[in-house]
Amino acid sequence: MLCQECQQRQATLHFTKIINGEKTEFHICDVCAKEKGEYIPGSNSFSIHQLLSGLLDFEQPKHYSETESKQRARESQCESCGMTYRQFAESGRFGCVKCYETFKKNLDPIFKRLHSGNTTHAGKIPKRKGKDLHIHRQIDELKQVLKEKIDQEEFEEAAELRDQIRSLQQSLDEKKEG
Amino acid sequence: MSLQRFIHEAISPWMKNEGPDSDIVLSSRIRLARNLEEHTFPVVTSNEDAEKLLNDVKKQINPTTSHRRFGDLSCLEMKSMDKNEKQVLVEKHLISPALAEKSPYGASILSEDESLSIMVNEEDHLRIQCLLSGFRLDEGLELANEIDDWLEERFTYAFDEQHGYMTSCPTNVGTGLRASVMMHLPALVVTQQMNRILPAIHQLGLAVRGIYGEGSEALGHLFQVSNQMTLGKSEEDIIGDLSSVVKQLVQQERAARESLLESSNNHIEDRVFRSYGTLAYSRRMESKEASQRLSDVRLGIDLGMIKNVSASILNELMVLTQPAFLQQYAGEALSPDERDQRRAALIRERLQLEAEKNQD
Numbered sequence A: 001m002l003c004q005e006c007q008q009r010q011a012t013l014h015f016t017k018i019i020n021g022e023k024t025e026f027h028i029c030d031v032c033a034k035e036k037g038e039y040i041p042g043s044n045s046f047s048i049h050q051l052l053s054g055l056l057d058f059e060q061p062k063h064y065s066e067t068e069s070k071q072r073a074r075e076s077q078c079e080s081c082g083m084t085y086r087q088f089a090e091s092g093r094f095g096c097v098k099c100y101e102t103f104k105k106n107l108d109p110i111f112k113r114l115h116s117g118n119t120t121h122a123g124k125i126p127k128r129k130g131k132d133l134h135i136h137r138q139i140d141e142l143k144q145v146l147k148e149k150i151d152q153e154e155f156e157e158a159a160e161l162r163d164q165i166r167s168l169q170q171s172l173d174e175k176k177e178g
Numbered sequence B: 001m002s003l004q005r006f007i008h009e010a011i012s013p014w015m016k017n018e019g020p021d022s023d024i025v026l027s028s029r030i031r032l033a034r035n036l037e038e039h040t041f042p043v044v045t046s047n048e049d050a051e052k053l054l055n056d057v058k059k060q061i062n063p064t065t066s067h068r069r070f071g072d073l074s075c076l077e078m079k080s081m082d083k084n085e086k087q088v089l090v091e092k093h094l095i096s097p098a099l100a101e102k103s104p105y106g107a108s109i110l111s112e113d114e115s116l117s118i119m120v121n122e123e124d125h126l127r128i129q130c131l132l133s134g135f136r137l138d139e140g141l142e143l144a145n146e147i148d149d150w151l152e153e154r155f156t157y158a159f160d161e162q163h164g165y166m167t168s169c170p171t172n173v174g175t176g177l178r179a180s181v182m183m184h185l186p187a188l189v190v191t192q193q194m195n196r197i198l199p200a201i202h203q204l205g206l207a208v209r210g211i212y213g214e215g216s217e218a219l220g221h222l223f224q225v226s227n228q229m230t231l232g233k234s235e236e237d238i239i240g241d242l243s244s245v246v247k248q249l250v251q252q253e254r255a256a257r258e259s260l261l262e263s264s265n266n267h268i269e270d271r272v273f274r275s276y277g278t279l280a281y282s283r284r285m286e287s288k289e290a291s292q293r294l295s296d297v298r299l300g301i302d303l304g305m306i307k308n309v310s311a312s313i314l315n316e317l318m319v320l321t322q323p324a325f326l327q328q329y330a331g332e333a334l335s336p337d338e339r340d341q342r343r344a345a346l347i348r349e350r351l352q353l354e355a356e357k358n359q360d
């Protein structure tokens, strides 16, 4: 497909933008994208955020009438950094960790679109901050093995696993209390 | 300053090593975005807060800090550098243009060989970057992870179970990982296969762009291939997926080179030596032409047509002939017209060094 701007080069960027509820498809080449100063994924410029802000605007709950949804959007504001949903949509960037919580309702569709349908982290867990999470993941894994052992009627090993799980669980509970 | 000394200072030590598949993959880069729990993100933060964060970082990583893998670390603060000095770091790919231009309290924590740069107060609080020569994404990830763990002993990261590492931009959330390789793909461009390949790579969720220049007209036939998605996949899987595409590109580029040699050996040889001659004798050289000629010469080296010239000449001169470097070498600000003259002279001088080296 040829770039719709210059009609010369191959279009390498394809996306849909919603303007006043109208869906418009864009197919442009990197050169024209750069000249226009926007829409270049992966670059650090404003581009990606402009592209995002088109997307974010679109992601407001659809079951409200337009004015209501605008009102709602204006109302949701991060207590910690003061960022409003509108500001987030315009800049395409969070102001702080709490923004994730504040705008939670609107985020999943955005993450899905940006990350091939995914909304949940599946990668590295930090050693210190994620210590409990490491234990949770370990317990889940042990429970899985436990289930297999019981199915195979290997009760002695199952009992050992149960003790292990119990002590891991205890270490979590103690931390909560302490 | 002699050219040799200038090059010595201008070229990062990590660039001088060769790595696997370095005839096609010039370098590999891993970047991890991290934020600290207690602070608002740099995009909205006040100067006061940004300064406080920078001071915290400096307290933890001071001039006497040494890391067992990377050695001594030094902290370069944006506010104590002039515009051209910062631009030099951008051209060496050690910091981003955004850090140079928009972060009064930005800094880069650099290792001696410059393979590690931790940007402070960029879009995120901390951005760990590891650069390696050749095709070494796995090793890069291992190193970045090690620095990441080391930093986490000192700072409390913004992290939760669902979102993973929380970043300022929703495109980085989760792993915060951007992995990329710089590839030299002249044969795929010359045989006009790039136009077919680019959209296919985009469809696989990867981004391709020219490193200097854009799209299939990338200057110097240099392309950066990187992952787009950061959430919902492990770091290892992200790198595995990227690597398998890079491997295919390497194979296709090699095949294209072979078929070029078979079908039009004489044409390629002519092109290579014309470019060599132009570089060796020109009195004026625009950066666009320089990058094309350098790409041809590098291809000639890889194909065994040009002997006695180091393969690193392409990456080296692509960096050295950028505006900020030319000005640093000249020791003064240069107009575009003066730059074209200086660029031609620097390339001639550099090729002369190669010739002298071979006489010894």
Ligand SMILES: [Zn+2]
Pocket (backbone or CB within 6 Å): A003, A004, A005, A006, A007, A008, A009, A028, A029, A030, A031, A032, A033
């Ligand atoms: Zn175009």
Ligand SMILES: [Zn+2]
Pocket (backbone or CB within 6 Å): A078, A079, A080, A081, A082, A083, A094, A095, A096, A097, A098, A099, A100
């Ligand atoms: Zn906030």
